[in-house]
Amino acid sequence: MTIEILMPALSPTMKEGNLANWLKNEGDNIEAGDVIAEIETDKATMEVEAVDEGILGKILIPAGTENVAVNAPIALLLEEGEDKAVLDSYEISAPTIAETKEEKTEVKEVEKAATPAAAETPIAIESIATDRIYASPLAKRIAAENNVSLQNLIGSGPHGRIIKNDVLNAGSTQKSGVIERHAEEYRAVKNNNVRKVIANRLLESKQNVPHFYLSSDLNIDKLLEMRKSINDLAIIDDKGKPNYKLSVNDIIIKATALALKEVPNANSSWTDDAILLYNNIDISVAVAIDGGLITPIVKNADQKSLIDISNEAKKLIKKARDGKLQPEEFQGGGFSISNLGMYGINNFQAIVNPPQSCILAVGAGIKKPIVKNGEFAKATIMNVTLSSDHRSVDGSVGAEFLGAFKKIIENPISMLL
Numbered sequence: 388m389t390i391e392i393l394m395p396a397l398s399p400t401m402k403e404g405n406l407a408n409w410l411k412n413e414g415d416n417i418e419a420g421d422v423i424a425e426i427e428t429d430k431a432t433m434e435v436e437a438v439d440e441g442i443l444g445k446i447l448i449p450a451g452t453e454n455v456a457v458n459a460p461i462a463l464l465l466e467e468g469e470d471k472a473v474l475d476s477y478e479i480s481a482p483t484i485a486e487t488k489e490e491k492t493e494v495k496e497v498e499k500a501a502t503p504a505a506a507e508t509p510i511a512i513e514s515i516a517t518d519r520i521y522a523s524p525l526a527k528r529i530a531a532e533n534n535v536s537l538q539n540l541i542g543s544g545p546h547g548r549i550i551k552n553d554v555l556n557a558g559s560t561q562k563s564g565v566i567e568r569h570a571e572e573y574r575a576v577k578n579n580n581v582r583k584v585i586a587n588r589l590l591e592s593k594q595n596v597p598h599f600y601l602s603s604d605l606n607i608d609k610l611l612e613m614r615k616s617i618n619d620l621a622i623i624d625d626k627g628k629p630n631y632k633l634s635v636n637d638i639i640i641k642a643t644a645l646a647l648k649e650v651p652n653a654n655s656s657w658t659d660d661a662i663l664l665y666n667n668i669d670i671s672v673a674v675a676i677d678g679g680l681i682t683p684i685v686k687n688a689d690q691k692s693l694i695d696i697s698n699e700a701k702k703l704i705k706k707a708r709d710g711k712l713q714p715e716e717f718q719g720g721g722f723s724i725s726n727l728g729m730y731g732i733n734n735f736q737a738i739v740n741p742p743q744s745c746i747l748a749v750g751a752g753i754k755k756p757i758v759k760n761g762e763f764a765k766a767t768i769m770n771v772t773l774s775s776d777h778r779s780v781d782g783s784v785g786a787e788f789l790g791a792f793k794k795i796i797e798n799p800i801s802m803l804l
Contacts, residue, residue, distance in 0.1 A: 389473055404428045406425075416442055422436055433710075439464055441467060445462060447479065526549045604768050640670050644688035650784065670684065671721075672723075684716060722745050734748075734772065750770040751769065754766070
């Protein structure tokens with residue numbers, strides 16, 4: 388009996404996705420558990436495993452097809468001994484592409500913890516973006532050897548593919564110093580699912596959440612000293628690699644968790660019926676990926692050591708940038724952190740990540756003059772700004788949280804007690 392392979396729902400809120408790639412061809416033998424395709428969701432490109440065994444008789448949805456509805460047939464599987472001729476008269480049980488306005492707008496229904504709303508510059512990494520540069524392998528190699536960027540080249544190959552001559556012509560123009568104005572004033576980069584979700588989440592947050600902002604300057608000299616001392620104790624393996632490397636952000640995650648333990652009202656969400664006070668302290672950490680942002684969660688951060696937080700955060704960030712986070716690793720969380728200090732940003736205001744009530748924007752540590760014991764001295768000052776939903780977190784609660792956070796950051800030894 389012919390078996391329909393259906394578009395899987397890879398998260399509870401997924402309504403449609405893009406069929407990025409087929410890893411099996413028609414006529415291939417399929418075993419249960421074989422990876423047969425790659426599906427692009429709103430968060431990542433995920434592998435799809437076969438549930439049944441048989442022969443891949445017919446691919447219904449070609450690679451690269453967008454907006455394929457969940458549970459729509461994407462291929463037909465023939466059971467052992469079944470004649471391929473049955474495929475000619477087989478009737479598909481459901482539509483394959485989500486075409487209605489309602490289905491297309493359901494991107495708004497994507498999990499609420501999808502993205503914090505700080506305006507961040509994505510890191511240039513290869514991850515889950517669908518906005519790929521289409522170029523031949525030879526063109527890519529020549530471009531790399533001649534320091535020619537493929538980003539703004541228009542390909543003359545099939546379907547706009549960048550080929551060798553496109554790169555050579557661009558390289559000779561750059562070297563000759565001749566200025567040429569591009570005939571096309573702009574190029575359209577199609578919005579992938581991640582970018583659509585970010586746009587809807589930002590709009591929802593700014594339209595519906597009454598934001599207010601509280602800032603504080605923190606002296607992080609003791610924090611930096613403690614970080615160095617802890618890192619100096621790391622065990623070095625035979626390849627010269629330490630078994631951990633604590634970052635400032637790791638310490639901020641721990642300090643945030645401990646401050647929320649002192650001020651639990653900041654670890655909350657607003658609903659029309661009640662304010663939800665979270666019993667667990669789960670910290671969402673904003674990570675820039677190619678095409679947008681995602682917030683992997685360090686769960687129960689108040690109960691974990693600095694080294695455990697550091698190792699866990701690094702694993703989550705790597706999975707986020709590789710597009711391999713599981714839904715439970717980025718959905719939820721009670722409080723977000725967005726750190727742009729690594730980009731040299733001193734101060735910024737992040738947008739609340741609904742349904743959470745608060746997000747902490749962390750700037751860079753800057754050497755500044757301060758007055759200490761009546762005399763001028765130097766100190767490393769880091770600015771943080773708390774953005775809060777005023778419906779659930781009052782100014783006094785926000786100020787309490789920042790006060791507790793400041794005390795912990797400026798006396799970091801308390802994190803080890």
